Amino acid sequence: MQLFWLSVGFGCVTASVLAIAAVGLSLQFGITNYVNFAYGDFMALGGFFAYVLNNQVFHLDIWIALVIGSLAMGVFAVIVNRLILGPFARRFSSSHYVLIVTFGLSLIMLNASYSIWGAQVRFFNMPIAPALHLGPLLFTRNQLIVIAIAVGLMLAVHTMLKATRLGKSMRAMSDNTTLAMTSGIDTKRITTITWFLSGTLAGVAGTVLGISEGNLTPASGELFLFVIFAAVILGGVGSIYGAIAGALLIGLATEISAAFINPAYKLDIAFVALILTLLIRPSGLIARPGTT
Amino acid sequence: MVYYIFTLVFFCFDYFILAMGLNIEYGETGILNFAYIGFVAIGAYFTGVFSLHSAANSGQHYILGLGLPFPINLLLGGIATMAFALIVALITLRRLRTDYLAIVLISLSLVLYDFCNNFVSIFNGADGLYNVPEPYAKAFGLTVNSFIPFFACVTALISLLMWFVMSRVTRAPMGRTFRAIRDDQVVAAALGKNVFRMQLKSMLIGSFYAGIGGGLLIQFGGSFNPTAWLPGETFVIFAVLIVGGAGNNIGMFVGALLVETLLIHLPAFLPEIPGHPGLIEYFDNAVVGIVLMLMLWFRPQGVVPAGIRRAATFGVVERDHDSSLPTSTEMPLLSSGVGNE
Numbered sequence: 001m002q003l004f005w006l007s008v009g010f011g012c013v014t015a016s017v018l019a020i021a022a023v024g025l026s027l028q029f030g031i032t033n034y035v036n037f038a039y040g041d042f043m044a045l046g047g048f049f050a051y052v053l054n055n056q057v058f059h060l061d062i063w064i065a066l067v068i069g070s071l072a073m074g075v076f077a078v079i080v081n082r083l084i085l086g087p088f089a090r091r092f093s094s095s096h097y098v099l100i101v102t103f104g105l106s107l108i109m110l111n112a113s114y115s116i117w118g119a120q121v122r123f124f125n126m127p128i129a130p131a132l133h134l135g136p137l138l139f140t141r142n143q144l145i146v147i148a149i150a151v152g153l154m155l156a157v158h159t160m161l162k163a164t165r166l167g168k169s170m171r172a173m174s175d176n177t178t179l180a181m182t183s184g185i186d187t188k189r190i191t192t193i194t195w196f197l198s199g200t201l202a203g204v205a206g207t208v209l210g211i212s213e214g215n216l217t218p219a220s221g222e223l224f225l226f227v228i229f230a231a232v233i234l235g236g237v238g239s240i241y242g243a244i245a246g247a248l249l250i251g252l253a254t255e256i257s258a259a260f261i262n263p264a265y266k267l268d269i270a271f272v273a274l275i276l277t278l279l280i281r282p283s284g285l286i287a288r289p290g291t292t
Numbered sequence: 293m294v295y296y297i298f299t300l301v302f303f304c305f306d307y308f309i310l311a312m313g314l315n316i317e318y319g320e321t322g323i324l325n326f327a328y329i330g331f332v333a334i335g336a337y338f339t340g341v342f343s344l345h346s347a348a349n350s351g352q353h354y355i356l357g358l359g360l361p362f363p364i365n366l367l368l369g370g371i372a373t374m375a376f377a378l379i380v381a382l383i384t385l386r387r388l389r390t391d392y393l394a395i396v397l398i399s400l401s402l403v404l405y406d407f408c409n410n411f412v413s414i415f416n417g418a419d420g421l422y423n424v425p426e427p428y429a430k431a432f433g434l435t436v437n438s439f440i441p442f443f444a445c446v447t448a449l450i451s452l453l454m455w456f457v458m459s460r461v462t463r464a465p466m467g468r469t470f471r472a473i474r475d476d477q478v479v480a481a482a483l484g485k486n487v488f489r490m491q492l493k494s495m496l497i498g499s500f501y502a503g504i505g506g507g508l509l510i511q512f513g514g515s516f517n518p519t520a521w522l523p524g525e526t527f528v529i530f531a532v533l534i535v536g537g538a539g540n541n542i543g544m545f546v547g548a549l550l551v552e553t554l555l556i557h558l559p560a561f562l563p564e565i566p567g568h569p570g571l572i573e574y575f576d577n578a579v580v581g582i583v584l585m586l587m588l589w590f591r592p593q594g595v596v597p598a599g600i601r602r603a604a605t606f607g608v609v610e611r612d613h614d615s616s617l618p619t620s621t622e623m624p625l626l627s628s629g630v631g632n633e
Contacts, residue, residue: 035391037326037398084585096324097588099394100530103326104581107527111578115571222523223406226399233395264410271403275383278396282388 005136007259008252013143013212015251016150017205021224022231022243023157024201030174030238031194032089034098038080038106039202039228040221045109046073046203047210047220048117055125062126062211063145070203077199078192080105086191106222113218122216146208153204154244161240170194174238223267227254230274236284245285249273295440302444303552304545305451306508311532311544312458313501318530319538319598320462321494322474324390326526327380327397328502330404333521334376335503336510337408339369340421343511354421362427366507373503374496381495386488401523408518421516440512447508454501459541461497470494471539524577528556531584537594546596555580 050069129141161167172180210216235246258266342365536547
């Protein structure tokens, strides 16, 4: 039983990381209507930005490094959209080309990170805190901060989408881009802001992934990417709330199953969930209406 | 040096086969198969276990171990890949649109890699298979050195045979239906074509090619290592396809020649930068991505563009202005055959 509660604790942390990443991916997918296969590498690069600030240049505290690194990642995402993905998406009406380009971008970013930082495993420089008991659950201080960051970000995204003009425009654009454009929404500006948010969330997710797993390599994001996909598809593609729900379910499912079967297969559990979703309810838990 | 050239010849022809398989899936039918390397790996694994002898005292873990002779194990490997593709296609093709399909397939590719690495009792874990017998090496008394030219020639013959079959398939009514589905699924369905069935057929043919290509790879190298099947490898085959020109079988050979020699094997001759092991390799992989993006932007139709397969002229002869396009006289078509939309 103790093992079960331990794994629930881990599940909460994984779900937090997953939720941040899944919301970032979903935001961008909803607006631009193509999947970014380089998202895992965005995460890893964001983690490395924080690593550089934390370990190599200014020796900042890890949480400050996280904020600055993630904002830098947001700017990076905007630049990538302006220079590469945006032009391709405008030029070719078929989404095949953009998908292949994001796949290529992933390869370029992965190998660029490898050439800069090498393949060895990196660690963040952060204080080791004693474990805290929360009812039957057991957390370290860093894990609690990760969960707090995730909850805070989810609330922030929710408030932004529901209460601000920007969020309203984003929801309008994700429902119907042409209609949004004719209603006077500056779609180009919204796209840029979305990429910034998506990149920032990827940076946060990559860094907290590094914190919760305890290590960071350029390939960290690659395998994690498809766990995000599983969460996003389980929740319903393009739906922010679906992504959060999917992240919770997948995060808990992978970690709790790892307590009972060989932990090496916890990724396969996510994949099984993905396949079952596709077979039983391909639109996901929370289906987004009006998309074909 | 001679052996090195023959190694290069082998890889060119092998990637020719692989690219033809991907071409019928993506270039002809429009199925964005990002898990292609996974199918290649399945083909390689099964070809390996069909040719290896029983696993009992080899110190490895694998299933079957039938010890079959060369062309039979290769064929069975291709068929095993088709069986795997059938399962995948039945789950994924029926109701998913292109980008969902791409997500599921890339996930599949990652999971296959993860699964092979961890599941020791079937896939021998991260060690992979080794000591796969070299075909005919004993019968013809081939040494390690003479095996390479021999097997390169065998691969060349097989690839030419497969090219012949593929050019028949793409010219047949089935090939035209594939292109119609690629250009517009709804129109094809409205004309009475069963889109799912046709996509399934296309995927099965493509997977057979993947299996054969993978089988030749394991027979050539004699070993199977899961790290060679990382999802990024799919991208090299996509590079061959895009550089050569999607929707065009001859282009696949040109693409394989260019990508394999210039991008994959030539950089191995560059001097290693001191203090940075593997840096050249990383640059090289990044360059493959950059080349592909530049290709897509500046010449999306590839080096050898797919010819516009014109409809029967019914007495009205149209001049083909672009002499670089291969002229073909074909039956009426639902769609043009140009690769770039």
